[in-house]
Amino acid sequence: xxxxxxxxTKRIDLVDITDKIESLVEKSRVKEGICFLFCPHTTxxxxxxxxxxxxxxxxxxxxxxxxxxxxxxxxxxxxNADSHIKSTLFGHSLTIFIENGRLSLGTWQGIYFCEGxxxxxxxxxxxII
Amino acid sequence: xxxxxxxxTKRIDLVDITDKIESLVEKSRVKEGICFLFCPHTTxxxxxxxxxxxxxxxxxxxxxxxxxxxxxxxxxxxxNADSHIKSTLFGHSLTIFIENGRLSLGTWQGIYFCEGxxxxxxxxxxxII
Amino acid sequence: xxxxxxxxTKRIDLVDITDKIESLVEKSRVKEGICFLFCPHTTxxxxxxxxxxxxxxxxxxxxxxxxxxxxxxxxxxxxNADSHIKSTLFGHSLTIFIENGRLSLGTWQGIYFCEGxxxxxxxxxxxII
Numbered sequence: 160x161x162x163x164x165x166x167x168t169k170r171i172d173l174v175d176i177t178d179k180i181e182s183l184v185e186k187s188r189v190k191e192g193i194c195f196l197f198c199p200h201t202t203x204x205x206x207x208x209x210x211x212x213x214x215x216x217x218x219x220x221x222x223x224x225x226x227x228x229x230x231x232x233x234x235x236x237x238x239n240a241d242s243h244i245k246s247t248l249f250g251h252s253l254t255i256f257i258e259n260g261r262l263s264l265g266t267w268q269g270i271y272f273c274e275g276x277x278x279x280x281x282x283x284x285x286x287i288i
Numbered sequence: 289x290x291x292x293x294x295x296x297t298k299r300i301d302l303v304d305i306t307d308k309i310e311s312l313v314e315k316s317r318v319k320e321g322i323c324f325l326f327c328p329h330t331t332x333x334x335x336x337x338x339x340x341x342x343x344x345x346x347x348x349x350x351x352x353x354x355x356x357x358x359x360x361x362x363x364x365x366x367x368n369a370d371s372h373i374k375s376t377l378f379g380h381s382l383t384i385f386i387e388n389g390r391l392s393l394g395t396w397q398g399i400y401f402c403e404g405x406x407x408x409x410x411x412x413x414x415x416i417i
Numbered sequence: 418x419x420x421x422x423x424x425x426t427k428r429i430d431l432v433d434i435t436d437k438i439e440s441l442v443e444k445s446r447v448k449e450g451i452c453f454l455f456c457p458h459t460t461x462x463x464x465x466x467x468x469x470x471x472x473x474x475x476x477x478x479x480x481x482x483x484x485x486x487x488x489x490x491x492x493x494x495x496x497n498a499d500s501h502i503k504s505t506l507f508g509h510s511l512t513i514f515i516e517n518g519r520l521s522l523g524t525w526q527g528i529y530f531c532e533g534x535x536x537x538x539x540x541x542x543x544x545i546i
Contacts, residue, residue, distance in 0.1 A: 160449075160514050160521065191289075193324060193415065195451060195512050199523030201467040207380045208372055209330040214363035215372045221363075222356060222373050227480055234472035234479075243466055243473045244480050251465045251526075252512040254324050254381040256289050256415050263289065263413065265328030268380075284521065286451065286514050320418075322453060322544065336509045337501055338459040343492035344501045350492075351485060351502050383453050383510040385418055385544050392418065392542065394457030397509075 161285045167277035171224065171245075173206070173216040174272040176283060180255075181262055187287040190260045196253040197284040202242035202276035204249025205283070210269030223248070242275035249273040257287070290414045296406035300353065300374075302335070302345040303401040305412060309384075310391055316416040319389045325382040326413040331371035331405035333378025334412070339398030352377070371404035378402040386416070419543045425535035429482065429503075431464070431474040432530045434541060438513075439520050445545040448518045454511040455542040460500035460534035462507025463541070468527030481506070500533035507531045515545070 163179045184194055198205045209215040223245055233240035253270070256263040264270075272283060292308045313323055327334045338344040352374055362369035382399070385392040393399075401412060421437050442452055456463045467473040481503055491498035511528070514521040522528075530541060 160516055193417075195514070197512065197514055197521070199521075199526060201465070201473075201523065201525045206376045207330070208376055212364055212366075214365070215330075215369065217363045218369040219373050219376055222360070226355060226484060231480070234475045235470055236472070237470075240473065240476040244477050247464045247466055247477055248377060248506060250379055250508055252381075252510075254326065254383060254512060256324070256326060256413060258289055263326070263328075265330065265411075267330045268328060282523075284514060288451075322546075335505045336459070337505055341493055341495075343494070344459075344498065346492045347498040348502050348505055351489070355484060377506060379508055381510075383455065383512060385453070385455060385542060387418055392455070392457075394459065394540075396459045397457060 163283040163285060165272060166280050167274040170277055171220050172274040172277060173220060174274060175269050176272050177269045180270055180285060183285050184257055184262055184287060189257055189287050192257040192288050194255045194257055194262060195286045198251045199282055199284055202239050202246050203281060204246045204251055204273040205253050206249050206271050206273055207268050208271060209267050211267060239276040245275040292412040292414060294401060295409050296403040299406055300349050301403040301406060302349060303403060304398050305401050306398045309399055309414060312414050313386055313391055313416060318386055318416050321386040321417050323384045323386055323391060324415045327380045328411055328413055331368050331375050332410060333375045333380055333402040334382050335378050335400050335402055336397050337400060338396050340396060368405040374404045421541040421543060423530060424538050425532040428535055429478050430532040430535060431478060432532060433527050434530050435527045438528055438543060441543050442515055442520055442545060447515055447545050450515040450546050452513045452515055452520060453544045456509045457540055457542055460497050460504050461539060462504045462509060462531040463511050464507050464529050464531055465526050466529060467525050469525060497534040503533045
């Protein structure tokens with residue numbers, strides 16, 4: 160298992176980690192296989208979405224802020240109840256195929272770390288078989 | 289890796305792909321294993337839900353339309369900002385067990401391709417181990 | 418494939434199944450590997466979230482109840498249309514790494530069965546490689 164370390168800079172952000180994962184795949188020298196990703200946090204998650212127009216990321220974050228506002232009528236009093244709920248909606252595990260020694264992503268796909276309660280130092284765990 | 293090609297016919301739709309996946313499992317002759325599915329698109333996703341009453345699919349789509357409307361205050365100007373957001377909520381990878389040479393699904397479960405910006409030709413990538 | 422049987426006690430609930438999964442990992446004697454979880458139901462799901470303050474679980478359930486109310490304008494007439502929609506948002510498969518013979522979870526993470534239409538007897542399917 161490999162660990163990617165990243166530092167997020169905002170409370171809510173979608174950080175492109177595609178290149179970091181691709182580097183681990185190259186280092187592994189696996190030609191045909193599967194890359195498993197896991198997010199070990201409870202106020203963050205992982206998703207796949209468009210890698211071109213950054214407005215897509217903005218819309219995802221903005222819409223989630225609207226649906227699950229930071230300041231709601233929450234029981235959890237640490238100020239990040241919304242972040243926990245977003246974490247569950249994003250999800251914590253991703254499975255991506257490896258073909259010809261590279262990640263098999265769609266043309267427009269990038270892999271994103273979904274920060275829900277930053278800025279913080281975060282990890283993504285990676286296993287390649 | 290195998291590719292399933294499908295043509296969607298509506299802007300938003302849940303298309304049952306269970307039989308197509310089951311055929312690939314049979315072809316693989318794997319008796320005990322895992323079937324991994326991946327959606328290579330950023331305005332579509334994959335889910336599992338009821339295979340009997342089609343009103344369930346209707347309610348899923350209709351509720352997502354209500355929560356994330358097509359015409360919102362979005363930064364992405366291609367008219368499919370909502371589709372990208374839905375794609376992240378559906379998710380892109382599924383893991384289903386194979387037992388006795390068949391997909392292990394619950395009694396009421398079917399596998400659905402979640403079209404969010406059709407009609408289009410789409411793919412689902414499949415790996416069986 | 419192993420099956421975990423659980424009895425839920427409420428209509429909507431998040432039930433901690435971490436210890437049950439951990440027991441199966443120990444029993445398997447796998448030291449380095451992957452634990453795959455699958456929810457074979459269409460009105461329930463699986464998630465990972467905070468294992469300490471139970472108010473987090475309360476907020477997740479309460480917020481989903483607000484966004485997807487039990488009594489909405491649904492086509493499915495069995496009284497559990499909301500449960501099917503929640504099931505799709507939670508998701509049905511999880512992938513967790515095994516290191517040193519134990520589940521590799523983050524410090525604050527627990528694994529939860531997300532009941533959406535209980536009380537019922539439910540299953541979680543587990544495969545360890």
